[in-house]
Amino acid sequence: PESMPTDYEIAQSVKKQPITDIVESFGLSPDDLEQYGEYKAKVKLDAIERILTERTADGKLILVTGMTPTPMGEGKTVTTVGLGQAFNQIGKDALIAIREPSLGPVFGVKGGAAGGGWSQVLPMEDINLHFTGDIHALTAAHNLISTMLDNHFTQGNDLNIDVNEVRWKRAIDMNDRVLRETVIGLGGKTGGRPREGGFILTAASELMAVLCLADSIEDIKERVSRIIVAYDEDGAPVTVDDIDATGSVAILLKEALKPNVVQTIEGTPAFVHGGPFANIAHGTNSLMADEVASHLSEYLITEAGFGSDLGAEKFMDIVCRFGDMEPDAVTLVASVRALKYHGLDMWPPELDALEDEDIGAVQRGFENLDKHVENLQKFGVPVVVAVNRFPGDTDREVETVIEHCESELGIDAAESNVFSDGGEGGIDLAEKLTSAAESESQFEPLYSVDASIKEKIETVATEIYGSDGVEYHGDAEADIQQLTELGLDDVPVCMSKTFHSLSDDPSLKGVPDDWTLEVKEVYPSAGAGFLVVLTGDVLTLPGLPGEPAAAEMDIDPDGTVSGLF
Numbered sequence: 001p002e003s004m005p006t007d008y009e010i011a012q013s014v015k016k017q018p019i020t021d022i023v024e025s026f027g028l029s030p031d032d033l034e035q036y037g038e039y040k041a042k043v044k045l046d047a048i049e050r051i052l053t054e055r056t057a058d059g060k061l062i063l064v065t066g067m068t069p070t071p072m073g074e075g076k077t078v079t080t081v082g083l084g085q086a087f088n089q090i091g092k093d094a095l096i097a098i099r100e101p102s103l104g105p106v107f108g109v110k111g112g113a114a115g116g117g118w119s120q121v122l123p124m125e126d127i128n129l130h131f132t133g134d135i136h137a138l139t140a141a142h143n144l145i146s147t148m149l150d151n152h153f154t155q156g157n158d159l160n161i162d163v164n165e166v167r168w169k170r171a172i173d174m175n176d177r178v179l180r181e182t183v184i185g186l187g188g189k190t191g192g193r194p195r196e197g198g199f200i201l202t203a204a205s206e207l208m209a210v211l212c213l214a215d216s217i218e219d220i221k222e223r224v225s226r227i228i229v230a231y232d233e234d235g236a237p238v239t240v241d242d243i244d245a246t247g248s249v250a251i252l253l254k255e256a257l258k259p260n261v262v263q264t265i266e267g268t269p270a271f272v273h274g275g276p277f278a279n280i281a282h283g284t285n286s287l288m289a290d291e292v293a294s295h296l297s298e299y300l301i302t303e304a305g306f307g308s309d310l311g312a313e314k315f316m317d318i319v320c321r322f323g324d325m326e327p328d329a330v331t332l333v334a335s336v337r338a339l340k341y342h343g344l345d346m347w348p349p350e351l352d353a354l355e356d357e358d359i360g361a362v363q364r365g366f367e368n369l370d371k372h373v374e375n376l377q378k379f380g381v382p383v384v385v386a387v388n389r390f391p392g393d394t395d396r397e398v399e400t401v402i403e404h405c406e407s408e409l410g411i412d413a414a415e416s417n418v419f420s421d422g423g424e425g426g427i428d429l430a431e432k433l434t435s436a437a438e439s440e441s442q443f444e445p446l447y448s449v450d451a452s453i454k455e456k457i458e459t460v461a462t463e464i465y466g467s468d469g470v471e472y473h474g475d476a477e478a479d480i481q482q483l484t485e486l487g488l489d490d491v492p493v494c495m496s497k498t499f500h501s502l503s504d505d506p507s508l509k510g511v512p513d514d515w516t517l518e519v520k521e522v523y524p525s526a527g528a529g530f531l532v533v534l535t536g537d538v539l540t541l542p543g544l545p546g547e548p549a550a551a552e553m554d555i556d557p558d559g560t561v562s563g564l565f
C-alpha cells in the first residue's frame with residue numbers, strides 16, 4: 001500500500017534486541033543457545049531435554065489456518081506474528097512457531113514468509129534467504145542419498161535394485177521446472193547407469209518431514225534409516241540403511257535438527273524451524289519447536305499452510321497425533337480479496353480487479369469460508385474468524401464479513417489490523433481467541449489410523465474437500481495393494497493437492513460439487529511415518545511465474561537489499 005513503507009524498510013527501521021535478551025524472560029539462558037550472530041540462535045538439544053523434563057506443557061495451542069487463498073496468500077503468517085504480539089500486549093505470555101521460508105517462492109510468486117508490515121519476524125532478509133542453513137543442509141542430505149543410490153548401480157547393484165522402481169529424486173531449493181523430469185547417467189561408461197530421474201523442491205523432501213517430526217539425533221537416524229528410496233526386482237523396498245547412507249545423512253542434519261529462535265518486530269520470541277509446504281507436504285513447522293514453545297509459555301500460536309483443507313487437516317490428523325497435542329482454538333484467516341476471488345469465480349486471478357468495493361461478490365464468497373468453518377468444527381475445536389484487513393478494504397466490506405460470521409454462522413469474528421498496526425491491531429482477535437481457548441475443546445482426529453488406506457483417503461476427500469468420492473488412476477491401486485501387503489497402511493495419509501481449490505482442480509472456486517478426487521499415486525514416507533497421496537496435477541517442483549520476484553531485487557554497495565518482501 002502506497003501509504004506504508006515496504007516490509008524491508010519497516011524491518012530495517014526497527015531496533016532489534018539481542019536474541020539472548022528476547023528469550024531470557026521465557027526461561028532460556030544464553031548458554032542454552034548457539035548464536036548465529038546477535039539476532040539468530042538455535043536452542044541446544046540438551047537445553048531442550050532440560051526444558052521438556054523440568055517444565056510442564058501447559059501452554060494453550062492456537063492454530064492459524066485460512067480459507068482457500070488467492071495465489072498471493074491471505075495473511076496467515078502475518079496474523080500468527082501479529083497475534084504473538086497482541087497476546088503479549090494484553091499481558092498473556094505467548095510465543096509463536098512458524099516455518100522457515102523456501103527460496104522457491106521468495107524468488108517466485110509469493111515472496112518471503114516472514115510476515116509483513118508491522119507483524120514480521122526479524123531479521124527478515126536473513127530468514128527469507130540463508131537463515132541458519134537448515135534448507136541447504138536438507139538439500140545436501142537429500143542429494144547425498146541420491147548419489148549413494150546411483151553409485152550403488154555403478155558398483156554392481158548387488159541389492160538388485162530395479163532401475164525403473166527408483167522413487168528417490170534429487171532436491172533443489174529453487175522453482176526450476178526444467179529439472180522436474182530428467183534423464184541422468186548419460187556420458188557412456190563413466191557416466192553411470194542411464195535412467196529417468198528428476199528433482200523435487202526441498203520443502204517436499206521426505207527429509208523435511210523427518211526433520212519436522214524427529215525429536216533427537218537417535219530419532220532422526222532411526223527415521224532416516226527407514227526411508228524407502230527404491231524397490232528391488234522382487235518388489236521389496238530398499239531403504240537408506242540398505243545403501244549405507246544413514247550415518248552420513250544424520251551428520252549433515254545434526255545442526256538443522258535444533259530449532260531456530262528469532263524475534264518479532266515487537267520483541268516476541270519466534271521459533272522458525274522446518275519448512276514443509278502444505279500442498280506437497282504436511283505444512284507446519286517442527287514438532288520440536290511446538291514442544292519447546294508450549295513448555296515455555298502460556299500460549300503458543302502456530303500456523304498451518306494454505307487453506308484448512310491442507311495445513312489444518314494435516315495438523316490435526318498427522319502433527320497432533322504424532323505430537324500427542326491438540327489445538328485449544330483455531331483462527332481462520334479470511335480476507336475480503338479472497339472472498340471476492342471466490343465470489344467472482346475468478347480463475348486465473350486478476351488481483352487488481354479485486355480492489356473495487358463489491359459487497360455482492362464478498363457475500364457470494366461466503367460459501368468457501370463457511371465450508372472451511374464447517375470443516376474445522378468437525379475436529380471439535382472452537383473457531384474464530386480473523387478478517388485480515390488489506391488497505392483497499394472498505395468498512396462496509398469488513399463489516400459484512402463480521403456480521404455474516406456472528407449472525408449466520410454463530411461464531412466469533414474479529415477485524416485484524418496487525419499488518420498496519422502490529423499487535424495493537426490484533427487485540428480484539430486475541431481476546432476472542434483467549435476466551436475460545438478457555439472452553440473445553442472436544443478435539444478428535446478425522447479418522448482412525450487403523451482404517452484402510454482407501455477409507456482414510458475417502459474420508460478426507462468427502463468430509464473435507466466435499467468430493468462425491470475418489471477415483472484411483474495409474475498405479476494408485478497397485479500402490480495401495482503393495483503398501484497394505486508391506487504392512488505400511490496403519491499410518492495417517494498426507495494428501496498432496498492443489499491449494500487453489502477445495503477440489504483437485506485449481507480453476508474451481510467456492511465449494512465445488514459434482515466432482516470426484518483423482519488419486520494418481522500413493523507412496524510411503526516411511527521415515528516420517530505417513531503415506532503421501534498425490535492427486536490431480538500437483539507439482540512437487542513449481543516453476544517461476546511471468547514476473548519473478550527475483551527480477552525486482554537489488555543490492556546497494558552498502559549491502560542494502562531492495563525488492564525482498
Ligand SMILES: Nc1ncnc2c1ncn2[C@@H]1O[C@H](COP(=O)(O)OP(=O)(O)O)[C@@H](O)[C@H]1O
Nearest residue numbers: 072073074075076077078115116388389390419
Ligand atoms: N493485511 C495485509 N495488508 C497488506 N498486505 C498483507 C496483509 N496481510 C498479508 N499481506 C501480504 O500478503 C502476502 C501473504 O501474506 P502471508 O502472511 O505470507 O500469507 P499466508 O501465510 O497465508 O500465505 C505477504 O506478502 C504479506 O506481506
Ligand SMILES: O=COP(=O)(O)O
Nearest residue numbers: 073277278279305306
Ligand atoms: O504451505 C504454504 O504455506 P502458506 O500458506 O503460509 O504460504
Ligand SMILES: [Mg+2]
Nearest residue numbers: 076077113303
Ligand atoms: Mg504463511
